[in-house]
Amino acid sequence: MTSAPAEEASRPPETEVSLPGFGVLTIHTSALEHGQSRYEILGRRIRGTLVVVPSTPIGGPVIPTAVRVRFGDDQESSGSGWSAPRSDEPIVHGVRIHGYTDAINPRTVSRSDHFLTSDAVARSDSGRTRRIPDGARALTEAAVVAVVKHWHQRADRPALLRAAARSSAADHVRHEDQQIARLQAELQTVRDERAAARRRILQVAGLVRRRQPDVQPPVTKDARVPFIGPDGVPMGILTVREKEVGVLPGRVVYEVEGGRVRGTWTVGPDLYDYSQAIPQGIYISYGRPASGTAPRACVGEPTVNGVQLSGGWAHPRRSDDITPTSPDHLPAQVRLGPTTSTSAPAATSQRASAVLRALALHYLARPDEGALRIAAGKQRAGTAAAAARERLCRLRKRDSLLTSRLRRHQARRQEYVALLTGPCPTLTVEPTRGPLPLKPAA
16 A cells, blocks of 8 residues: 555656736646646645646547636546536635636636636535635636646647547547538539539520420310319309410410409419429419510409409429319419508408419310420520529539538548547556645745
């Protein structure tokens, strides 16, 4: 059994550091596991143990650049968390200091850094905590600054940092693996979208060269079209007359009358579908487009149940899911002003929805529906090609950014693996133990 004098003799020599405004601090230092450093300190109205812990946060530098200072000697007990007391927590002006500091930059540390936040408290013997009193706080700050500055000058600091990095390297490898998998999946999605954008450009170019199929002129004979509620109950018969074909490429203007319905509707491919060179879906306007450049601005808006309606219905990407009874509730707006509107009454909205479904199916049954869609695609080919090129440019930039991030995470993973598989840093590590007496500074 080692005697106290022999243990005292084996300890490193005392070092004195200046605490401006507080005298001199006597310290003993030793290395602990995981790159931590124990500082047993003694000064005027302060004594105890501080442990300097290199900070290794997830996503931070591979080799730590910051440290935290823990108050007390032993590690936190498993499962007990921050609140567990530690041996030899510093006593400062008669106050026991518990917890740890925020991350500190050892190269620039000063008392103005405000590193004593809510993780550093005064703790009573009963376990109650409170804010560190001002006098004890000032002396604790001065001691932390002195200890961290001393730690920064240690000859074994590189080995301590490497040991700390090695101790957490396995967790970092798992984190980097997760980031690499996430980025690889996102990168694959972006590259699939790049391929789709390139195909879109080629499709639009092919559409421009394609001969326009014939579009039939307006049919002079009226059509009788039933319209049905979402519950399958017939609402009546509409008399539908084709007024114009090609008011805008691909769009047909219908004049409709019957079943408390009267006015003009315009039907064509979806205005907003740029997913394909030839637009799919359906867009129905209440009224006739007022010009060839603003398809949503309409004149001659229809009435349903005596209520004049405005706006339109966009059904994007597909039209094969439209039936006489679905979708069950479609847009029906009443204009309040040049830029404002409100929803139509429920009964009016239900009847208008049935009309929209009936007109969509009537349009889709046209023998020249495909020719109408090609005409709409040709009309907006320039815009579609420009949009596809702009999207391709954005995707290339995104690809480059993700590739750069992926390489960075792959390089970080290699560095952490090298820490795990490389030689252990050479350090003389002392076990955690209780405090030994120090000779007070003169």
